[in-house]
Every structure is written in C-alpha cells, then in structure tokens.
Amino acid sequence: MDITLMYYLIPSLIMFCCGVYGFITRKNMIAILISLELMLNAVDINFVVFNRFLFPGQLEGMFFTLFAIAIAAAETALAIAIIINIFRVAKNIDVRDLTKMKF
Amino acid sequence: MESVGSIILYFVIAVAIVVFSVLTVTTRKILRSATYLLFTLFATAALYFSLDYEFLGAVQIAVYAGGIVVLFVFSILLTSKPGDKSEKLASKKRVLGLFAALAMLVVSGYALVSRCCMFAGKPAMEALTMHKVGETLMGTGEGEYLLPFEAISVLLLACIIGGVVVARKR
Numbered sequence: 001m002d003i004t005l006m007y008y009l010i011p012s013l014i015m016f017c018c019g020v021y022g023f024i025t026r027k028n029m030i031a032i033l034i035s036l037e038l039m040l041n042a043v044d045i046n047f048v049v050f051n052r053f054l055f056p057g058q059l060e061g062m063f064f065t066l067f068a069i070a071i072a073a074a075e076t077a078l079a080i081a082i083i084i085n086i087f088r089v090a091k092n093i094d095v096r097d098l099t100k101m102k103f
Numbered sequence: 104m105e106s107v108g109s110i111i112l113y114f115v116i117a118v119a120i121v122v123f124s125v126l127t128v129t130t131r132k133i134l135r136s137a138t139y140l141l142f143t144l145f146a147t148a149a150l151y152f153s154l155d156y157e158f159l160g161a162v163q164i165a166v167y168a169g170g171i172v173v174l175f176v177f178s179i180l181l182t183s184k185p186g187d188k189s190e191k192l193a194s195k196k197r198v199l200g201l202f203a204a205l206a207m208l209v210v211s212g213y214a215l216v217s218r219c220c221m222f223a224g225k226p227a228m229e230a231l232t233m234h235k236v237g238e239t240l241m242g243t244g245e246g247e248y249l250l251p252f253e254a255i256s257v258l259l260l261a262c263i264i265g266g267v268v269v270a271r272k273r
Contacts (some may be wrong), residue, residue: 003224025200038128041143052155069167
C-alpha cells in the first residue's frame with residue numbers, strides 16, 4: 001500500500017472543518033481562538049505535505065509553515081492580551097454579552 | 104511501497120489528529136479543549152517527523168505545544184473557574200455550524216477523492232540537514248529567506264510591545 005498525498009490531506013481537511021464548526025458554535029472567546037489555531041494548523045499541514053510530495057528538493061512549503069507558526073504565535077499572544085483586557089473591563093468573555101461597542 | 108511500520112505510524116497519527124480535533128471542538132469544558140488541542144498539535148509534530156522534516160517538528164513542539172498552549176491554559180485559568188462548563192448550545196446555532204462544516208467537508212472531500220488516483224507515493228528526499236536550513240534562512244538569493252526572517256523578528260518585537268501595552272494595568 002502506498003501512502004499518497006491524499007492520505008495526508010483528508011485528516012487535515014477534517015481538522016479544518018472541526019475548526020470551522022468550533023468557530024461558529026463556540027461562545028467563549030478563548031474557545032474561538034482555539035478553533036482558529038486548529039484551522040491554522042490544518043493549513044500548515046497542507047503546506048508541508050505538498051512540499052514533501054510534489055517538490056521534495058525545495059524548501060518553500062517548509063519555510064512558509066515556519067513563518068506561519070511564528071505569525072500564529074504572535075497573533076495568539078496579542079489576542080490573549082486583548083481578551084484579558086476585556087475580562088478586566090467586562091468581567092466576562094462571552095461574545096454574546098460583549099455589546100458595549102455596538103451602535 | 105512503504106514499510107509496514109510507517110503505515111501503522113501513519114494510521115496512528117491520522118486517527119489521533121481526527122479524534123482529538125473533533126474532541127477539541129465538542130467538549131464542553133474549556134480546559135479540556137485546550138488539552139485536546141495540545142494532543143492535536145503533538146500529533147501534527149509527529150506527522151512532520153514522519154515526513155522527514157525534523158526541524159519543523161521540533162519548532163512545532165517548542166512554539167505551539169510549549170508556548171501557545173501554555174498561554175491558553177494560563178488565560179483560561181485567569182478568566183474562568185476550573186470545572187466551569189459552557190452552557191448547552193442553542194440547536195439553531197449548532198445546526199448552522201454543523202451545516203457549514205459538513206458542507207465544506209463534503210465539497211472538498213469529493214474534490215479530493217475524485218482525483219485520488221493522480222497522486223504517487225512519497226518521493227525520495229535527501230536528508231534535510233540543519234546546515235541547509237540555516238543557509239536557506241540566512242541567504243538573500245532566490246529561494247532564500249533573509250528578508251522574511253527579519254520581517255518576522257520586527258513583527259515579534261511589535262507583538263511583545265503590543266501585548267505589554269494592551270494587557271498592563273492602568
């Protein structure tokens with residue numbers, strides 16, 4: 001049995017769809033952020049797998065994933081800083097209750 | 104043709120990725136959700152190792168599993184009591200989410216499966232040494248990444264300053 005490209009794309013597709021589901025249904029801001037991480041991670045897997053299977057001599061996909069991981073880390077750190085600030089002001093991080101800035 | 108060991112390894116990793124990512128979004132305790140995310144990230148790192156990208160797997164463990172998940176756990180413990188459950192979902196919202204996710208799964212899955220015979224097995228790759236990774240990261244020629252590397256370092260600096268400014272006590 002050969003393990004082809006598709007065998008790697010399907011788990012990553014399922015992971016991405018889980019991220020979409022969580023992003024839509026969750027109410028807690030941190031849970032939404034966790035779903036976002038799932039989606040980013042699925043995309044990273046795709047980059048690496050395409051690099052490994054289609055262009056094994058080059059490193060483009062690997063370095064794209066490397067930079068994507070760094071950007072995801074920066075984004076998460078900043079988002080958590082914002083969430084903690086919101087919690088300090090509103091005592092709550094439920095997205096349904098945060099309507100202060102709606103006009 | 105792959106060896107039996109690598110096929111078994113692949114299936115363990117694939118099952119772990121699928122099961123833990125489903126559990127991440129379906130469990131109602133937020134701290135458990137973060138823990139399942141950690142397992143998913145570890146499975147992803149194992150996938151990178153099995154694809155011969157050792158450096159990337161190490162980065163995945165160090166940055167994601169070591170940094171981001173710890174950040175998540177800290178912020179969860181700061182913003183909610185441990186043992187808090189999120190309330191049950193309204194069925195309308197759940198149906199909407201399930202519909203979006205399943206529609207995407209079916210459409211993309213069909214597009215993938217209908218072309219499953221186009222792909223060949225894993226081609227051979229010369230071992231990726233740290234020397235080559237370092238030269239690619241530090242070079243300025245074609246296919247080398249000094250400028251993005253510097254841009255990322257500036258971004259991380261901005262992120263540190265931004266995080267401190269946003270989260271500090273006034």
